[in-house]
Amino acid sequence: LRLGVLAELCGDAAQFVASPMLSRFGTTPMKPVPWLILLVLVAAHHDFWFWNDSTLLGGWLPIGLGYHIALSIVAAVFWLFTVKTAWPVDDEAASAEALPEGSTEEGSAT
Amino acid sequence: MTPLIIIGIYLAILLVLGVSSNRLFKGTSVDYLLASHSIGPFLLLMSLFGTTMTAFSLIGSTGYSFVHGIGVYGLMASSSAILHPLCFYLIGLKVWSLGNRYGYTTQIEFFEDRLESRRIGWLLFPVAVGLIVPYVLIGILGGGGTIEAVTGIPAKYGSLIICGVVLTYVFLGGMRGTAWANAFQTCVFMALGVITFFVLVKGMGGEDGFVASLKAATASVDESKLSRVNMPHSKYFAYLLIPLSIGMFPHIFQHWLTARNADAFKLPIVAHPLFVLIVWAPCVLIGTWAAGDSQIVEMVANKELKSSAILGELVNRHSGEILAGLLTAGILAAIMSSLDSQFLCLGTMFTRDILGRRASDEGDDKNTVLAARGFVIGVVAVCYGLSLVVPAGVFALGIWCFSGFSALFPLIVAALYWRGLTKIGACSGVLVMAGLWGFMFYDSGFGADPKYSLLGMHQVIVLTGATTLVIIVVSLLTEKPSEKTLSRFFNEPANPK
Numbered sequence: 001l002r003l004g005v006l007a008e009l010c011g012d013a014a015q016f017v018a019s020p021m022l023s024r025f026g027t028t029p030m031k032p033v034p035w036l037i038l039l040v041l042v043a044a045h046h047d048f049w050f051w052n053d054s055t056l057l058g059g060w061l062p063i064g065l066g067y068h069i070a071l072s073i074v075a076a077v078f079w080l081f082t083v084k085t086a087w088p089v090d091d092e093a094a095s096a097e098a099l100p101e102g103s104t105e106e107g108s109a110t
Numbered sequence: 111m112t113p114l115i116i117i118g119i120y121l122a123i124l125l126v127l128g129v130s131s132n133r134l135f136k137g138t139s140v141d142y143l144l145a146s147h148s149i150g151p152f153l154l155l156m157s158l159f160g161t162t163m164t165a166f167s168l169i170g171s172t173g174y175s176f177v178h179g180i181g182v183y184g185l186m187a188s189s190s191a192i193l194h195p196l197c198f199y200l201i202g203l204k205v206w207s208l209g210n211r212y213g214y215t216t217q218i219e220f221f222e223d224r225l226e227s228r229r230i231g232w233l234l235f236p237v238a239v240g241l242i243v244p245y246v247l248i249g250i251l252g253g254g255g256t257i258e259a260v261t262g263i264p265a266k267y268g269s270l271i272i273c274g275v276v277l278t279y280v281f282l283g284g285m286r287g288t289a290w291a292n293a294f295q296t297c298v299f300m301a302l303g304v305i306t307f308f309v310l311v312k313g314m315g316g317e318d319g320f321v322a323s324l325k326a327a328t329a330s331v332d333e334s335k336l337s338r339v340n341m342p343h344s345k346y347f348a349y350l351l352i353p354l355s356i357g358m359f360p361h362i363f364q365h366w367l368t369a370r371n372a373d374a375f376k377l378p379i380v381a382h383p384l385f386v387l388i389v390w391a392p393c394v395l396i397g398t399w400a401a402g403d404s405q406i407v408e409m410v411a412n413k414e415l416k417s418s419a420i421l422g423e424l425v426n427r428h429s430g431e432i433l434a435g436l437l438t439a440g441i442l443a444a445i446m447s448s449l450d451s452q453f454l455c456l457g458t459m460f461t462r463d464i465l466g467r468r469a470s471d472e473g474d475d476k477n478t479v480l481a482a483r484g485f486v487i488g489v490v491a492v493c494y495g496l497s498l499v500v501p502a503g504v505f506a507l508g509i510w511c512f513s514g515f516s517a518l519f520p521l522i523v524a525a526l527y528w529r530g531l532t533k534i535g536a537c538s539g540v541l542v543m544a545g546l547w548g549f550m551f552y553d554s555g556f557g558a559d560p561k562y563s564l565l566g567m568h569q570v571i572v573l574t575g576a577t578t579l580v581i582i583v584v585s586l587l588t589e590k591p592s593e594k595t596l597s598r599f600f601n602e603p604a605n606p607k
Contacts, residue, residue, distance in 0.1 A: 015267050046347060047182065054336040060324035062336040062398075065180040069391055072191040077384040079195045083379055089203060089372040 031086040116435025128279025149368040153378035156293035160447035165252025166508035173417030174505040175397025180337030187390035191383035193353040202366040209367040217363040218463040242513040249449040250497040259422025260438045287517035296445035302440025307392035311429025330402030348568035457482030479513035506558035516574035535585030543577040
């Protein structure tokens with residue numbers, strides 16, 4: 001490998017981690033919190049603690065299933081939080097970027 | 111007869127939708143293929159979700175839960191609830207932004223531009239089409255199987271009817287028709303899904319009260335199905351990679367490009383986990399309860415009933431004729447809302463990526479649309495033929511398809527966020543994935559072996575690991591795209607000039 005290529009790769013990796021949830025498109029400040037919560041959610045998905053547990057909640061809902069249903073709801077709340085606090089697209093820029101109907105190369109053929 | 115009439119009416123409504131959206135067709139390929147970038151938050155949510163939820167989600171999940179119990183929800187659904195929105199957020203938004211800026215219609219156009227190479231397109235096209243084939247197959251198999259279970263019409267004719275209806279409204283309405291049909295069908299299958307759940311709880315539990323029926327249905331199930339005691343940790347962990355496949359689905363890519371603006375993504379990102387919950391939780395519960403139904407167990411053991419036909423059989427058994435017709439229409443809605451996007455995308459890729467780019471005049475534009483339709487009919491005919499002989503079940507085929515697309519996920523992430531990705535690195539990664547996938551699919555008896563592994567690892571781990579490694583190593587050793595190209599993708603200001 002070329003000298004320094006590893007450093008370059010690390011630099012690119014850092015740029016990747018820093019880009020989406022931290023605003024590559026616009027001016028939103030860097031927000032590492034969504035990344036951390038996402039990692040916790042992914043870790044919580046592998047719930048070895050309920051693996052062999054067949055306890056029934058309310059007499060019918062297996063606890064393992066109940067846990068993952070709750071996890072899906074928490075995921076929705078997490079994404080609501082992320083959309084509100086770390087939207088990666090600058091709203092004004094995005095509005096300007098959205099093309100008016102029929103203004104693309106093909107559309108202009110009409 | 112009544113269910114057949116209701117299903118017929120439902121299919122007729124879809125055709126009317128196709129005709130209606132055709133009246134708004136502007137005669138240009140950008141309108142046919144991307145609905146003139148006019149799709150707002152609600153339609154985007156419905157079309158993305160409807161496209162994501164397939165026969166795999168309803169019929170496959172029920173059948174797989176029948177075998178493996180409640181662990182199937184964690185295996186596929188809650189991971190999708192977390193990771194699908196991540197793909198919309200991390201990849202969809204960026205793709206939409208670049209697509210608007212540079213006028214892409216397909217995934218391959220993006221890769222060719224980003225990597226300054228047409229070779230990547232020629233390589234990606236057969237791979238993407240090859241991976242979509244099993245995806246289309248599960249829709250055809252699921253649709254035919256459901257119609258057969260409820261109406262008695264042989265699956266091969268049911269599949270043919272489904273293909274014909276979807277092809278007709280896609281051809282008439284293009285992307286706008288597909289989005290409308292998706293929204294309509296997503297509403298139908300979610301509403302009827304909830305009704306199905308209540309009806310089946312009552313029927314399977316057999317008690318007067320709803321909660322008493324829930325308890326009775328659960329009580330008959332073997333305890334091992336109510337936990338994950340028989341599910342290997344390694345398999346569960348490997349399946350975490352499966353939802354990432356959505357990041358490389360070419361038909362989802364095309365849907366992202368239809369968004370009116372970036373804000374249109376907010377609703378799909380937030381609501382998707384809840385929609386996944388509404389569809390998957392009832393299916394997993396119904397499949398698990400079916401494992402406590404001795405008649406169903408016996409029919410499956412005697413091979414009188416495929417696991418993918420369990421949902422249809424339960425609907426047929428526990429509901430009246432009218433309701434059975436309505437509920438079957440709901441199941442078919444979920445299946446068709448994916449097939450339509452896949453059909454449209456296949457046509458788009460063929461005309462844009464193979465036949466050529468950007469029609470120069472109106473006459474060329476019309477020929478482009480015609481060529482797209484011809485190619486789609488050809489691929490659907492091949493899929494239909496395969497559906498008559500394929501040995502694997504809906505769930506197994508789905509997992510093979512998703513494994514291939516998941517393995518390509520690092521490619522799209524690298525293309526969007528890593529300046530160091532090279533065309534040779536990308537081509538090498540795609541070649542390694544395609545070669546390995548083909549070998550393992552063959553080695554598994556074309557998906558027939560449900561416990562297949564290579565070197566003790568699930569196929570998705572092997573494929574994703576090998577592809578990622580090859581992309582990184584080869585890219586580091588080969589020449590990057592020009593600085594001019596890199597600056598277009600990494601340093602460009604948000605506002606187009």
